[in-house]
Amino acid sequence: MKPNIIHSIVVCLTAALPFMVACSSQNESLPDTTDAALYLNIATLEQTKSGVVELPGNEKMHSVRVVVLHENGTVEHNRHYSLEGAQEKKYIILKVSPNEKKKIFLFANEENVSVMEDVTGENQTLTDFFNSYNENSSGFADAVNGLYFAPDYSGGKPIPMSSMYEIDFTEGKVEKTFYVVRVATKFTVNFMNWRNEEVTVTSFTLASHADKNFLMARVRDSEQNRKFFDGKTWIEWLKDVSDASSETDDYTTTEAAGWLKDYELPTQADKAKTYTHGTVTVGKPTVDINYPDNSKPGVAKNVPVFYLPESMNLKKDATDGEQEYTMSIQIQEREEPFTFPLPNLKALFRNTHVVVNITFNSREIMVDVIPYSNVPLEPVFGL
Incomplete structure (x- = not known):
């Protein structure tokens, strides 16, 4: 993490x-x-x-x-x-x-x-x-x-x-x-292109984020959180998560630490805001036929990085406070956008960094979400 x-x-x-x-x-x-x-x-x-x-x-x-x-x-x-x-x-x-x-x-x-x-x-x-x-x-x-x-x-x-x-x-x-x-969450979106031509992303969106946050974190003193923190404060827990994730980028580390889900947003917050990013051009790959391991995907000239408020969009039928956030990607050659819930993202508490790796292949888009990470991983989860 x-x-x-x-x-x-x-x-x-x-x-x-x-x-x-x-x-x-x-x-x-x-x-x-x-x-x-x-x-x-x-x-x-x-x-x-x-x-x-x-x-x-x-x-x-x-x-x-x-x-x-x-x-x-x-x-x-x-x-x-x-x-x-x-x-x-x-x-x-x-x-x-x-x-x-x-x-x-x-x-x-x-x-x-x-x-x-x-x-x-x-x-x-x-x-x-x-x-x-x-x-x-x-x-x-x-x-x-x-x-x-x-x-x-x-x-x-x-x-x-x-x-x-x-x-x-x-x-x-x-x-x-x-x-x-x-008092923020951070998103880094890495586009990787293995098609034989440039890909133009005319826009992409992230749905269901909040527009207002408390200045101080409002982590509930609930039985769920007491068991979760095991005698620590939430800041101590967050520090331990950070220490563990700095040793490995494996998503199993994120899952082992768990997700802080029981916190409060202001009742005045609109939790259904949609963030929209403009055009992103993703270059062509560099392919070395003789030495395939030297091949590299095309990437965006400017990697999209943006910040959103701490949010809480509950997943349908979730019983433990699990959340879900939906991304849509519109590319120039398609009439309809690709729309999907972000995998591996179960809460959006403050100070979370979500790294989204999106890979364009000839017939599909691969999506990999790495919460709490600042080092991109090889894609392990595809849609």
């Missing part, structure tokens, strides 16, 4: 204290030995590994906000950090009051949420919402969990990210990596 964005690749980084201090001029001064301290290594859910394509800038952090709540729910810290360019990690040190449980809310790229709605229907920017909570303010957790918005991923805009952790400060300091999770 290679959650490249998405259900995502994760590298847990451990940083020495001197490096953390040097990395951020906005950190508080080094705490005294009597102070409680929070050492945050904030990272995107997947990190770039050797041999893996560099993450695009819109999938990285351009700004970070940290909100720390006391055990009674009031705000202890509400700090915003502007980053110098797109970053995959940010180190922050905060003095905190000791001997209490805290909630730590993390956000990235809040500037790309221009219109945020809450359960009352009030509209405001996400930054305005955050700035309304000062030190000792109450009610933040309930308010932020009710926020939802219509994401705008166009033009390479940075993708909003969020997460929440609960920490028990029984010792003088907590030092760990905290991950932010993208």
Whole structure:
């Protein structure tokens, strides 16, 4: 399951204290030995590994906000950090009051949420919402969990990210990596052509995605999820999925980890939206008759990559929350499009990366879907 964005690749980084201090001029001064301290290594859910394509800038952090709540729910810290360019990690040190449980809310790229709605229907920017909570303010957790918005991923805009952790400060300091999770799903569509002429895809569509997401993931505390996570938080589960999928691209790894299906979308979301992509020209193959293994399929000059909101389209007659999404491909030589449910895709929770490999042969189209992956596989599932 290679959650490249998405259900995502994760590298847990451990940083020495001197490096953390040097990395951020906005950190508080080094705490005294009597102070409680929070050492945050904030990272995107997947990190770039050797041999893996560099993450695009819109999938990285351009700004970070940290909100720390006391055990009674009031705000202890509400700090915003502007980053110098797109970053995959940010180190922050905060003095905190000791001997209490805290909630730590993390956000990235809040500037790309221009219109945020809450359960009352009030509209405001996400930054305005955050700035309304000062030190000792109450009610933040309930308010932020009710926020939802219509994401705008166009033009390479940075993708909003969020997460929440609960920490028990029984010792003088907590030092760990905290991950932010993208409020988006990613699709990469690879076209491979083995016909003896170019193929023009006049359009392709993906049906039944949502148009609005909660800012914070709304994973239900249900019996299904408790059994599924087996004592872990959903972020810990997502990290483990990422670690496993970074070792192998075999779809059996995806199936073994399972699918997070029991989560919520805003009731105001339209779940029946259809994404439409325009013309894609897929070149002719390169065929070496003498050495067939050297033959290569024709590919699209620009591989279609697009982002959609977290979605939930339940499969007909499914009893466990399994979902289904339908793709249609219109090619120039046919009057009717090829229409089919995407195989191997059972849920579309945030931070999922779906790689769709479509192969044109002389008489058929082969479709292979690889969720959570950023490395194309040889086709193993055909329609």
